[in-house]
Amino acid sequence: MALILVGCGCTDEGCGNDLRFSSEMLIDWANADEFTLEVCAGGECETLNVTDASSSSWFGFPLDPDVSGSVDVEVTITSPTSAQSASGTIELDSYRPNAGLCGPVCPGADVTIENGTVLNAGSGEIPPRD
Numbered sequence: 001m002a003l004i005l006v007g008c009g010c011t012d013e014g015c016g017n018d019l020r021f022s023s024e025m026l027i028d029w030a031n032a033d034e035f036t037l038e039v040c041a042g043g044e045c046e047t048l049n050v051t052d053a054s055s056s057s058w059f060g061f062p063l064d065p066d067v068s069g070s071v072d073v074e075v076t077i078t079s080p081t082s083a084q085s086a087s088g089t090i091e092l093d094s095y096r097p098n099a100g101l102c103g104p105v106c107p108g109a110d111v112t113i114e115n116g117t118v119l120n121a122g123s124g125e126i127p128p129r130d
Contacts, residue, residue: 010102017060018108019073019090022121023053025112032079040074041090042067067107068092073118088118 019041027033033054038047039061046061053059063071074087092107110121 010100011098013097015065015097015104015106016062018063018106019061020058020108020110021060021075022058022110022112023056026050026059026077027053029084029113030077030079031082035077035079038076038078042071063092063107065104065106068094071107073111075113075118084116086113086116086118090118091120 019039021037021039026035026037030053034051035053036047036049037059038045040046041061042064044062044064048059048061050059070089070091072087073090074085076083076085090109090111092109094105095108096102096105098104112119112121
């Protein structure tokens with residue numbers, strides 16, 4: 001009997017852009033297509049200056065790859081006419097950015113904002129991860 005080994009086809013993609021926000025939701029929240037978005041999760045903060053939010057379907061922010069379970073998230077959006085903040089606790093899923101069973105396993109969540117609270121988004125609101 002012959003045994004044929006075939007490579008798993010893994011890529012070298014790492015974790016990143018693990019908290020994902022729908023651009024449509026952000027445009028509605030900011031009431032503008034241009035804004036600054038600050039996201040703090042698990043003690044780490046990132047700021048993104050958006051000049052044309054409609055040019056993308058979603059915006060992502062990194063998480064510490066060792067985070068699991070849930071994470072506290074604070075979001076501030078500042079447009080030319082207003083500033084708003086929201087916070088909440090997000091339950092994290094895990095995903096593999098590479099093919100099949102290849103590592104790493106990364107934390108992640110699709111996120112929405114309702115009435116000043118950051119929430120997990122329902123499935124299908126943001127296109128699947130590549």
